[in-house]
Amino acid sequence: xxxxxLAAGEGNRLRPLTRSRPKAMxxxxxxxxxKYVIDALLENGIRDIVVVVGYRKEHVIxxxxxxxAPIQVVVQERQLGTADxxxxxxxxxxxxxxxxxxxxxxxxxxxxxxxxxxxxxxxAEHRNPSNFGVVVIRDGFVQDLIEKPEDAPTFTVSxxxxxxxxxxxxHLKSNExxxxxxxxxxxxxxxRALPAEDxxxxxxxxxxxxxxxxxxxxxxxxxxxxxxxTASLRGLVRIGKGTTIGANAVxxxxxxxxxxxxxxxxxxxxxxxxxxxxVAIEPFTYVKDSLIMDDVRIGSHSRIxxxxxxxxxxxxxxxTTYPREAFFEVGGGxxxxxxxxxxxxxxxAAPFTIFKNCVVGNNVTVGDGRIVTGLIExxxxxx
Numbered sequence: 001x002x003x004x005x006l007a008a009g010e011g012n013r014l015r016p017l018t019r020s021r022p023k024a025m026x027x028x029x030x031x032x033x034x035k036y037v038i039d040a041l042l043e044n045g046i047r048d049i050v051v052v053v054g055y056r057k058e059h060v061i062x063x064x065x066x067x068x069a070p071i072q073v074v075v076q077e078r079q080l081g082t083a084d085x086x087x088x089x090x091x092x093x094x095x096x097x098x099x100x101x102x103x104x105x106x107x108x109x110x111x112x113x114x115x116x117x118x119x120x121x122x123x124a125e126h127r128n129p130s131n132f133g134v135v136v137i138r139d140g141f142v143q144d145l146i147e148k149p150e151d152a153p154t155f156t157v158s159x160x161x162x163x164x165x166x167x168x169x170x171h172l173k174s175n176e177x178x179x180x181x182x183x184x185x186x187x188x189x190x191x192r193a194l195p196a197e198d199x200x201x202x203x204x205x206x207x208x209x210x211x212x213x214x215x216x217x218x219x220x221x222x223x224x225x226x227x228x229x230t231a232s233l234r235g236l237v238r239i240g241k242g243t244t245i246g247a248n249a250v251x252x253x254x255x256x257x258x259x260x261x262x263x264x265x266x267x268x269x270x271x272x273x274x275x276x277x278x279v280a281i282e283p284f285t286y287v288k289d290s291l292i293m294d295d296v297r298i299g300s301h302s303r304i305x306x307x308x309x310x311x312x313x314x315x316x317x318x319x320t321t322y323p324r325e326a327f328f329e330v331g332g333g334x335x336x337x338x339x340x341x342x343x344x345x346x347x348x349a350a351p352f353t354i355f356k357n358c359v360v361g362n363n364v365t366v367g368d369g370r371i372v373t374g375l376i377e378x379x380x381x382x383x
Contacts, residue, residue: 001048001115002093003041006160007034007102008054008076008085014205016344016361016378017310022056024102025063027293028208029215029274030238030256032063034102036215041098042069043108044115050092051102052076052085060102081175090169101160105211107198114163119184120192122161124199131203132157133178135193142191147178159199205359206339208308212291213272216254225257228265240277258294282317290321290340299351306340307355310362313343316351326357328375344378 011023018026024034034051041049047070053060054076064071076088086099096118100106106122114120121142123135129152136144136153145158171183184191202208221236225243235253239245243257246265251257255269258277263269267281270288275281279292282300290307298304299317306323309315321340328337341355344362349355352369360366361378370382 001046002095002097003046003049004086004089004093004097004099005034005037005049005051005102006082006085006099007060008052008057008079008088009103010055010079011103013203014208016359017205017208017308017342019362019378020056020311020345021059022053022103023202025056025059026103026202026208027274027276028105028202028212028291029219030258030276031215033105033211034060034063035067036105037100037102038067038069038071040106040108040111041100044111046098046111046115050074050089052089054079054085082177083172083180084175086177087169087172093166096163096165099160099162099164103201104160105198105200105215106159106161106196109197110159110161110199113194113197114161117163117192117194118165119189120163120194121181122159122196122199123156123193124159124196125155126157127155128203129155129157132201133160134158137193140193142181142185142193144185145178145181147176156193159196159201161196161199204335204337205308205342206306206337208291209272209289209306209339212274213254213289216256216272216274219254219256221253225259225261235271246283264300276311293345304340306338308339308342310343310345310347312345313347313349315347315349316353318352319349320354322354322356324357326373328359341372 007024011018025032050072052074074089076085134146134152135156171180202211222238224241225239227245228247230247231245231249233251237253238256240259242260245263249267251269255273257275261279264283266284268286272289275292276294278295280297285302287304292309293311296313302319307321323340325338342359346363349366350368354371356373360376363379365381367383
């Protein structure tokens with residue numbers, strides 16, 4: 001059986017993190033999201049895989065070329081929707097196939113439920129169904145698929161994972177896949193609705209914290225770096241090559257730390273934290289429930305909680321992220337979210353900065369002792 005993974009989209013609602021990378025390449029538990037999708041297929045014996053790339057395609061192609069798997073890459077020249085992305089791969093598809101988003105987590109057990117079906121979709125219950133395609137089901141079959149309705153009739157949503165025959169291409173009359181699904185149903189085709197075993201998506205940047213915590217629970221323990229004899233490690237902890245853990249540091253898993261990191265003396269790394277490669281965390285700093293990407297430097301005596309840091313952030317001593325609940329304007333609407341901070345790539349903050357429930361754009365500079373709240377645009381200066 002073949003599989004087609006759609007990894008051409010940007011993920012606008014995850015900005016600023018998707019300004020420089022497609023959503024499928026955001027690292028969660030130190031692995032790009034698309035890697036979990038590919039692993040789920042491989043565990044089910046599916047090795048004929050086509051990946052459709054588009055936005056920032058060089059990031060995806062470079063990564064796929066390093067994998068030990070025969071993956072065919074197809075380019076969607078313009079990002080015109082999911083149906084158009086699938087249409088880009090038509091020449092590579094020879095028979096029945098699975099269609100999957102490259103920017104959602106899907107478990108191997110979920111793939112096993114659908115791989116033997118013809119014309120089926122994996123569905124799941126979600127408390128915010130209006131962010132997804134909402135599915136109306138009757139007698140186990142899809143009756144309707146409503147894309148992001150303002151008033152959702154059910155809490156059942158499409159995971160974006162489908163099993164199709166080549167007949168689907170006869171129904172791709174627009175650039176969006178829900179239209180093709182509606183055309184199939186109208187023509188008398190029956191699409192079975194199957195509950196996913198485990199599926200996770202991150203719609204907004206702060207949703208990455210929940211996804212990161214979920215993925216960390218499946219990491220294998222590994223100690224490839226150098227750990228001080230006075231450091232304390234508990235639970236699932238993965239430490240990459242070249243990383244040093246300083247004296248009296250405490251790490252309580254699940255935690256993953258990449259390669260060539262420096263975790264200073266007397267630091268505390270608490271559960272649900274992933275740290276990329278070449279990261280420096282200076283002494284007496286506390287980190288919990290956070291996703292820290294590559295090449296970040298965090299000054300001493302800092303307290304980082306419920307935070308997502310993009311690549312190359314440099315944060316001074318006594319930096320604090322302060323979780324609280326607040327309202328944000330997103331996609332023309334207002335929503336409530338509780339987290340500490342989301343920082344884009346290359347943010348620089350002077351000592352004693354407090355990030356309080358904020359989303360900070362790429363390459364922002366923050367002056368001494370500032371309290372940062374709300375939405376901060378790319379390249380802004382907070383003084």
